Amino acid sequence: MADAPAVAAAPPARRGSGEVVVTGAAAASAYGRGTEALASGLLSGQPAFAPVQRFDVGARRVRFAATMPGLPELRTEVTRAAGEACDDAGLSSAGRARTALFLAIHGDPAIARAPDADKPGHGPGAFTAAVAGDCGLAEQDIRCYTSACVAASTAIGDAASIIARGHADRVVVAGGYLVECDQFALFDAGRVLAGDGQVRPFSAGRRGLLLGDGVGAVVVESLEAARARRAPPLARLAGWGRTGDAYHPVQPHPEGHGMARAVTAALQRAGIAPGDLGYINAHGSGTGQSDPAETNALRLALGDAAASVPVSSTKSLHGQSLEASGVLELIVTLLAARKGMLPVNAGFLGADDRCRLNLVLGEPLAATPEFAMSLNAAFGGANTALVVGLP
């Protein structure tokens, strides 16, 4: 490919030698429970946003989100997803008992309103231990990641790194966010929610983000361990990168320097060139500053390939799932590659010259990418990139 930046293979020190695969996945979103419901909703191209019924939004400027019906409970939903991912991976009870859980959440939703004396029992670590216990996963080596919108993707990168180095055979990574009144009020106060009820990533006229229910879980495993128990991989977890911008407490680097380094690190670890990517599930928050910064990052890291690789932000369909975004969107990426249909970048009104990418518009795009990338960014200038490959 002409004029692509050179992506040297990762030096041996930058990753272990083991192959890492995903052997099980489960999800829940406003489209329903299960990966088939998610895939079906994504390929419908119809955004899941609607007026919020779950709690009172009368005092808010914006009243839309993408939510499941009723009052789902976070611990129940995360436990269900982690269990279903283990089922999908064909993991035995004995295997689960030897597998650690990395969980990405904002926190226990009950902590703010719990009596003072009970609050220590509502910490994220206690919540994670409870989910691990409910799922029959190991009591040791559990972790809870609370690093905002890169929490789950960081956990997945860490799991891959640990497994590639042979420090563990398998990790279950799960994440969950269910739209609730406190975060909704905070995002409304921050004036980042889209008042027109649609998320329009990379589009002219974009108004901001909208929150969405998102729960996901994946079983990340060494290829060797998967083969030993004859578990077919859903995908290879080929590369990962995590970086910081050191630019601003809550805004991305406008030139995308940090995210570009994360993309390059992920490509290096995967041992592939920019032109090998067949799909990018972008962070694509739909906000004024973030989308141009991400576009610049892709141009910087991918060179000419940034203009040709198909890109969509499925936050335009299922919404922003905060700490769970990384695992939900990795599953979206994996489903797109496996089904050979790339979901649309919904809500597009017209081109923004600062966001010139090959967006998937109108209808899902039939394509079978050998490699696909999922990007996430967060407050603090944190960036992650994950590369999956078909097995």
Added chain:
Amino acid sequence: MTSPASVAPPSLAALRTAAAAAGLTVCASAAWPETGADGEVPALAGFIESNFSPLLAEVAARALRRRAQPDGAGNVTAIVMVTALGDVTSAVRVAAAVDAGKRVPPLQFFQSVPNAVAGYLAVRWHLTGPVVCVSGIRAGLDVAALLIEDADADEALVVCVDLAAPGGDRDRAAAILVTDPASLQRHRTAEPDGKKR
């Protein structure tokens, strides 16, 4: 200012022990409080109503000022935040405003995740490594060791903060700057030109 929740307060001794167990070398360290002069936590512009972020920033700054090379010598430094309960003071205030049907202060949005103060630290001290927040000291040190082993960082600033309960002990925090000489030596061998990432 105190928060309405408490867990075992973070201590420098616990952090040092966990660092040694993870095979890491401590290059600099700091705690809050360190002396009787540590009364009110210094305010941090842009962060309101809670000591969580100001305390994290203060203890991190103390550790970074004690580096052998104050400018960081071009090292890539990861930020790993460890907190058992997070910023409960802010969470309680937001919940109270929501329950009262009031709007919450916009600045609470920006400090609603620990990443914001990490971003402040990253800018102030030019820390260009990954930003991670986890809930346990051992997890934090394991993350730090992994980032250095994978050459995503040369060193990691591990900051541990939890706020005090009402009527209980004081707000406490501890920070250590860690590295892994064995990993760094392997990286130099793998990249003999010494090229920075």
